[in-house]
Each structure stands twice: as C-alpha cells, then as structure tokens.
Amino acid sequence: MDFLRPDTLAEALALKAQRPDAVPIAGGTDVMVELNFDHRRPAALLDLTRIAELRSWDSAGGNGDGGTVRIGSGVPYTRIIDELGDRLPGLAMASRTVGSPQIRNRGTVGGNLGAASPAGDTHPVLLAGDATVEAASTRGTRLIPATEFYLGVKRHALEPDELITAVHVPVTRAPQQFAKVGTRNAMVIAVCSFAVALHPARQRVGAAVGSAAPTPRRASAAEEFLSAELTSANQWESPKPLLDSVKRRFGELVAEAANPIDDVRGSAAYRKHALSVLARRTLDWAWRDYSEKVT
C-alpha cells in the first residue's frame, strides 16, 4: 500500500489523476474502520489532512438569506457546530448528532459525502437545504446539486479522478430542523432520519429522509403538498398554527417517499412509521419557530 501525502490541493489532484485507485482519507472515521477490520485494502491512501485549502470555510453574499457558505471538505463537524451554527442551523443540528466529541473532532462533511452511506447524518440536511457539492480534478471544478449526488448505496456522482473539495450551503435565518432515531443520543447510526427546511423567500419547504432508502432522498410529494398548502392559506405572511390534518398528511407523504429495508437496526415498517412521526414533529418545531419570528 502507498501512503500519499500531498501538501497542496494541486498536488492532491495530480496524484488522484495518476492514481484513481487511491482512497482519500481525512478524519478517517469511516476509512480506518474498514482498514482495521480488513474490509478494504486499497492500493493507496491519499491523506488530505495536510491541505490547508480544504480546512477552511468562507462565505459569499452576506451572512443572511441569499448568502452561501463554502465549507472546505476537511472542516470537521466540531468547527461547523462552533463556527457556523448561527447561519447553517440544519447542518449544525445534524453535525451535533454525529458520533461523539472525538468523532466530531475528526469527521467531516466531505467524508460523509465521500462515503455516501444512506445513513450519513448530514445528507438529509444538505438535500432539504439545497446544498451543492464541489468536486475537482486536474480537468477542472464542477458543482453537483446534492439531489444529483447520491446514486446508490455508498455510490456517488464523482468521477474516479475527482476529489470532493467543498460543499456549498445556502445561508438561512429561517427555521430548519433535523431529527434522527437511534438507541441513544451519542454514537448512533441512524435507524432513520429526517430534515425539514423552510424557505419563506421562495415560499417553499424542503424535506428529505435518511437511512430509509438506498440513498438519502428528498420527499418531493411532501414538499409539494406542504408548500402549496402554506401558500394557498397565505401562511407565509401571517402564520397560524398548522392543522393536525396538514401535519398528518405531510408525515404520510414523507413516509411514502421512503423505501426502507428490514435490517439489524430496525424494520422497514418501523422506519416508515418513525419517519411520519419525525416529519410531523420537526415540522411543528420549525413552524412554531417561524410563527414566533414573523409575528
């Protein structure tokens, strides 16, 4: 096995072009588990932790709605929570549920995307919040909408010579919520997870499920239903408490978007039921928060 240690992004991209079989490693919280258990023996590891460009974030377009934060793929969860919680509430919320302090000190959103596990904690938030994945190679840089990034179980839209360099997340002051089901608060791989994001400027709602289908995915029918419901009742301008029937229907549509399996963590039926509960509950939290902000 080779251990490749680039100091700059340009070097890393050149190495990845020469060695498309090299497995990128940053926080190591997924890759090292595979190595320790001999589940994977790559020809080379490509260490990204020496590359300063990947360990920073910057924002464009201001710190309010309309702005975007570009988070380098090597920024650990702890820093997202500490430094970006005010403007990326959903991503910070999901980051707080990742593993333990030790894992959050090392693990990165870039790694979550690279692993592309259906259970990855940040995926539903990235989908509901209209995030974009930045991928680079010696051929250039491109932006992939999160909705087009996940192709299958642990499969994603990167080409073999590409590296994930950043994720672009729209800034928002509007409520976002994330919830996940597991056996305890820490160290849990999601049985199922759900994210909701209110986009008042566009009169839209984003909703996405995790750990409940071969890929993380948006609950498009639920988004359409709720967005239409809120707009037709003029709820964005003068919010009123949501009807139970609306919340229930939203939950049902979220559950219908899922296509879960029975496995050691839970049954398919349980996952669907739990998702409908999470959807109702998180929508309720987000909507109360929105109503308080507007009135």
Place this chain on the structure above:
Amino acid sequence: MRVNVTVNGEPRQADDVWEGESLLFLLRERLGLPGSKNACEQGECGSCTVYLDDTPVCSCLVAAGQVQDREVRTVEGLADGDRLDPVQEAFVEAGAVQCGFCTPGLVVAAHDLLDRVPRPSDPEIREALAGNLCRCTGYEKILDAVRLAATRKADPEAASR
C-alpha cells in the same frame, strides 16, 4: 514507511510502519506506550483517546502516516513526573476506576473538557464523555471524579489541604 512525530513532548521516530496502520498501533506496538487501550477499533468505545495537536481523537481512527510532523499527547503524558494530573487523582479518589480498561480514554476526555469548560454542568460532562464506554462503574463514580477534579482545579489550595 518512516513516521516522525512528537509524542508527549519528545520527538519520536518509527520505521517500517505499515501504510494502513493506526496511530493506536504505532503508539502501543512501536513506541512502547500501552496506556491508550485497544478495544473496538471503530471509534465506538473511546478507550484509545489521545490528544492530536491538542484535540481529543480516537487514535484507532487516525492513520499513522497522518501524524507525521504533528504532536500527540497520550495518557502517559498527563502527569508531571510522579505527580498525577488532578483528573487522574480524582479518578483514583472517587472510585471511578474498577477494571481500569476504559480509564485512560476517560481521563483524556475529562482532561480536555476541564481545559475547555472549567466548571462543567452535569449535562456538559455527560456530553463530553458520551464517546467513552465503561462496563464496570455505571458512570456515576466517573461523574463524581470529574466534578471533584473541576473543584480542585478551580481551587488548587483545596487540593493540598
């Protein structure tokens, strides 16, 4: 490959390190520092917790090659000569040690917490130690130890009385 790393303040060098090897293996098997414990090898138990450039991490999830030119501080590096760190003393006195296997990881995690938050609340202690499993104590004595260490660090006079 060769790895150069500063461990507990001393420059160390290891040769013939396998490229897929963990920092934990490097510490225990090549550098003679068995304080960090090897249990789950997947970041679930926290027994291998060390500082990497002042940040607590699971050393089983750090590739040995990633610590080149960096600083590692293990549980062996917390005491000042024969004088235990207040966190270590508090663990002994509060009965927070039974079989002792999880202790090094918990001591490092608690040490980091008290550096960041000198007087942590109980929820803060629980959150900070959520990545460390103990199968003996039921955790209550560990919480006692962290509270005791916090009190003593805040008032070093009390510690010597």
